Amino acid sequence: MKTVKRESRRDFLKAAGLTAGGLFIGFNWSSCDSPKVEVLSTEQVLANAKNFNAYLSIAPSGDVVIYSPNPELGQNIKTSFPMVVAEELDADWSKVRVLQANLDTEKYDRQLTGGSGAMPHSWERLRKAGATAKYVLVAAAAKAWNVPAEEISVENGIISHKGSGKSGHFGEFVGEAAQMETPEEVTLKDKKDFKIIGTPVKNVDAREIYTGKPLFGLDFYREGMKHAMVQRAPFGMKIKSVEDGAARAVAGVTDVVTFGNSVAVVGDSTWPLLKAKKLLRVEYEPDGTVESTADHDRIFQDLIANGKAEVRREDGNVKSAFANAAKVVSAEYQCPFLAHSPMEPENFFAHVQGDRCELIGPTQTPDRARQTAAQILGIPAENLTVEITRLGGGFGRRLRADFVEEAVHISKAINAPVKLTWSREDELTGGAYRPAVRYRFEAALDESGTMIGYKLRGVGMNAGNSTRENNFPSGAVDNLLIENINYDSSITTNAWRAPITNFLAYAEQSFLDEVALEAGKDPVAFRLELLDRAKNNPVGRLGYDVDRMIGVVKTAAEKSNWGKNSNVKQGFSVYFSHRSYVAQVADIEMEGGSPVLKKITAVTDCGMVVNPTGANHQVRGGIVDGMGHAMYTNLTFENGVPKQRNYDLYRLIRMKEVPEIETHFVDSGYDPTGLGEPALPPTGGAIANAIFAATGRRLRSQPFIEQKEFSDVKLEIRRS
Amino acid sequence: MASFNLKVNGKSHQVDVEDDTPLLWVLRDHLGLVGTKFSCGIAQCGACTVHLNGNPTFSCVTPISSVGNSEVTTIEGLSENGDHPVQKAWEEVDVAQCGYCQGGQIMQAVAFLKQNPNPSMEEIDNAMNRNICRCGTYHKIREAVAEAAKNM
Numbered sequence A: 001m002k003t004v005k006r007e008s009r010r011d012f013l014k015a016a017g018l019t020a021g022g023l024f025i026g027f028n029w030s031s032c033d034s035p036k037v038e039v040l041s042t043e044q045v046l047a048n049a050k051n052f053n054a055y056l057s058i059a060p061s062g063d064v065v066i067y068s069p070n071p072e073l074g075q076n077i078k079t080s081f082p083m084v085v086a087e088e089l090d091a092d093w094s095k096v097r098v099l100q101a102n103l104d105t106e107k108y109d110r111q112l113t114g115g116s117g118a119m120p121h122s123w124e125r126l127r128k129a130g131a132t133a134k135y136v137l138v139a140a141a142a143k144a145w146n147v148p149a150e151e152i153s154v155e156n157g158i159i160s161h162k163g164s165g166k167s168g169h170f171g172e173f174v175g176e177a178a179q180m181e182t183p184e185e186v187t188l189k190d191k192k193d194f195k196i197i198g199t200p201v202k203n204v205d206a207r208e209i210y211t212g213k214p215l216f217g218l219d220f221y222r223e224g225m226k227h228a229m230v231q232r233a234p235f236g237m238k239i240k241s242v243e244d245g246a247a248r249a250v251a252g253v254t255d256v257v258t259f260g261n262s263v264a265v266v267g268d269s270t271w272p273l274l275k276a277k278k279l280l281r282v283e284y285e286p287d288g289t290v291e292s293t294a295d296h297d298r299i300f301q302d303l304i305a306n307g308k309a310e311v312r313r314e315d316g317n318v319k320s321a322f323a324n325a326a327k328v329v330s331a332e333y334q335c336p337f338l339a340h341s342p343m344e345p346e347n348f349f350a351h352v353q354g355d356r357c358e359l360i361g362p363t364q365t366p367d368r369a370r371q372t373a374a375q376i377l378g379i380p381a382e383n384l385t386v387e388i389t390r391l392g393g394g395f396g397r398r399l400r401a402d403f404v405e406e407a408v409h410i411s412k413a414i415n416a417p418v419k420l421t422w423s424r425e426d427e428l429t430g431g432a433y434r435p436a437v438r439y440r441f442e443a444a445l446d447e448s449g450t451m452i453g454y455k456l457r458g459v460g461m462n463a464g465n466s467t468r469e470n471n472f473p474s475g476a477v478d479n480l481l482i483e484n485i486n487y488d489s490s491i492t493t494n495a496w497r498a499p500i501t502n503f504l505a506y507a508e509q510s511f512l513d514e515v516a517l518e519a520g521k522d523p524v525a526f527r528l529e530l531l532d533r534a535k536n537n538p539v540g541r542l543g544y545d546v547d548r549m550i551g552v553v554k555t556a557a558e559k560s561n562w563g564k565n566s567n568v569k570q571g572f573s574v575y576f577s578h579r580s581y582v583a584q585v586a587d588i589e590m591e592g593g594s595p596v597l598k599k600i601t602a603v604t605d606c607g608m609v610v611n612p613t614g615a616n617h618q619v620r621g622g623i624v625d626g627m628g629h630a631m632y633t634n635l636t637f638e639n640g641v642p643k644q645r646n647y648d649l650y651r652l653i654r655m656k657e658v659p660e661i662e663t664h665f666v667d668s669g670y671d672p673t674g675l676g677e678p679a680l681p682p683t684g685g686a687i688a689n690a691i692f693a694a695t696g697r698r699l700r701s702q703p704f705i706e707q708k709e710f711s712d713v714k715l716e717i718r719r720s
Numbered sequence B: 001m002a003s004f005n006l007k008v009n010g011k012s013h014q015v016d017v018e019d020d021t022p023l024l025w026v027l028r029d030h031l032g033l034v035g036t037k038f039s040c041g042i043a044q045c046g047a048c049t050v051h052l053n054g055n056p057t058f059s060c061v062t063p064i065s066s067v068g069n070s071e072v073t074t075i076e077g078l079s080e081n082g083d084h085p086v087q088k089a090w091e092e093v094d095v096a097q098c099g100y101c102q103g104g105q106i107m108q109a110v111a112f113l114k115q116n117p118n119p120s121m122e123e124i125d126n127a128m129n130r131n132i133c134r135c136g137t138y139h140k141i142r143e144a145v146a147e148a149a150k151n152m
Helices: A009-016 A042-048 A077-089 A118-145 A170-177 A206-210 A270-279 A293-306 A318-323 A366-377 A402-414 A424-429 A501-518 A523-536 A546-559 A612-632 A681-695 B023-030 B085-093 B102-115 B121-128 B138-150
Strands: A050-053 A056-058 A064-068 A096-100 A152-155 A158-161 A166-169 A226-232 A237-243 A253-259 A262-267 A281-286 A310-315 A327-335 A347-353 A356-361 A384-388 A418-421 A437-445 A451-461 A479-487 A569-577 A580-591 A594-605 A660-665 B002-008 B011-017 B049-052 B055-058 B071-073
Touching (some): A042 A064, A042 A096, A056 A170, A077 A096, A077 A118, A118 A158, A118 A170, A166 A170, A206 B085, A206 B102, A226 A253, A237 A253, A253 A270, A253 A402, A262 A270, A270 B023, A293 A327, A293 A437, A293 A451, A293 A479, A318 A437, A318 A479, A347 A366, A366 A402, A437 A501, A501 A569, A501 A612, A501 A681, A523 A546, A546 A569, A546 A660, A569 A681, A580 A681, A594 A612, A612 B138, B011 B023, B085 B102, B085 B138, B102 B121, B121 B138
Parallel strands (some): A226 A418, A356 A384, A451 A479, A594 A660, B002 B071
Antiparallel strands (some): A056 A064, A152 A158, A158 A166, A226 A262, A253 A262, A310 A479, A347 A356, A347 A418, A569 A580, A580 A594, B049 B055
């Protein structure tokens, strides 16, 4: 087989000059108004740059290199982190080049992507990184000019002293500044003076993405590496026998390796492996429970009714509240499994050499990748390196290191560098799903329609807790009981964007809508009444800030013209997760007897917005994600194997199915909180509540289009 | 194994592969043109979209033996300096989240705008419905296609 020799990714990056924020390949500074400066490659910049801290190097040319440690999977962290550093540094953004840092647990804390936690965790650190570097640069200039540092000002990468008329760019002082002791404490800017934070800075990888450069793990190539794909056992099964003769006979296949319950085909390129995998004859036998969706439905119903529950929270006297209720409302909600389905299937490069190992690829948890590989190989973690590529989506799937394990096993077995690639079928059948879950809600209302009792019982899967017991409406109800029951499934499960709350929020917000209507109250007024109670006379612990939640509820009602247009049927939902508050209103119009979802209005309080473009992306993306999966997507099992194995049956939302989405952000004055996940949880509830308002049909399961309530009526989403 | 002569982005290439090898894998594994992405492998998502004589084509289900003398254009060959009006519009509108599907989206949009330089929003939606974006950047994609149409 002839394979055209080509540059490795590393070599490519060298040649292209890496990624530059606001500075593109071939861009010439001399064409700008700024002073004539020679265009340097990033390699040249780095060769002379002085390190100031883990995030920042500055070259004598004035070029600023900012390292972004957290994996970038579309949450825009590779742009927003450097913005924060550059802000406090008062850098000229057009001279900032951003590099993805490799795993370095000495330099960085929490170098992972998950829980919408990067910005709240690093906000202070990033600001200090910029501010301390600015401090020593100013000190160096003060020394050089023999003027007091307090009289010096910095703007746009230029340090100047008004009194003496002296000025110079950062680069002129890096030699001296980098030697200086950085202060322990440093004054940070007043937020009102921010010039970069709060502006729509463009994605630093934009040009590379739009010209098809090799940014992603699957694009990685190294001369001499092998390719591999893996056949995995159905859940609850183990290998009985492997017949690999036909697979080995495929031209381009060089090896077949069995490890654990997996069989890897290895070769010189990908296509022969896709063919060879289909020719493997692997016989499996049960190794635990072999489950189907029908079993889950039966088990869930049984556990909800009769299971022994763990009490997560109990306030007041629930028994008496329900015994004395004027009205009791109850409902059960259940969701299906979902795969994460990032557009870039799982993959990883591993090169095991004796007691050392090199790992390169898309991971949300580079340190877990390293620790996992170290354990397999029985070598110290220091002997491994992890290079983080751009991730073609994650949604929680890449928190796991199962694909890293596979790559390491294969590289070790064949004693060669290897790139493991999963197919879409592998991704949909390869486990670590959003688990199915079932909830039972009960509410007790008194004569006046006040909710005096509230019960939630969840049956989760492979999870410690399927509820969020301190979330709303906890704290707003006198008598409350939150219980959890766990079911251990042989099907592997994992965090999926907004774990637990991605479905719990829908179920809870739809149920509260049911209760409000039973109480004869407007759904928004009903929530505000509960929030008022939580604010003025809270019951037990509050896991949320009542004022911030009231803020988004009121703003969403106002921005959506709640209840003001009788032709538009609306559904309301509000949820707090990952430190942020999001309220949403869904607008449905009836067209030819069918409910058509036309618009979502979303109001978010995520504290300060670092990058409005990125923030809008996360809110709209979260809504589209929540909407698509609530409406269309299902993953069902038969004998430990999913029935939906590719996008022909596993339906993802498409362009024509996306309504208008209007976004608003509440300026609450808080530091930035999470935004990768919080917009997703409220969406399903807003839609379900609008559907009820429009049709009187209550949806208590997902995906909506497969429910019997809509077997006779089409349910659609489209713009006007 | 057979030998194939291909015209990709204006250059000639010779590859020796099995004749059922999809164009996608020839581009990615044999020519090092990895801007064309693998995602579903069954013509459902559009991440692998390239042009054959200007027509948008799912390269994941296009056997190399069927390509013949067609001119293949990939995202890498769309413009010399990444300045095709559609690429510029994508940059201006700041479309991408993860970015993985965007090369395929751009190729789909370029082919569509060549056929329909003044599309309605509805026509844009219909054309772009062939490509999935798991991050949900659909609003931005629509905006960028409309923006590009103004500048073509």
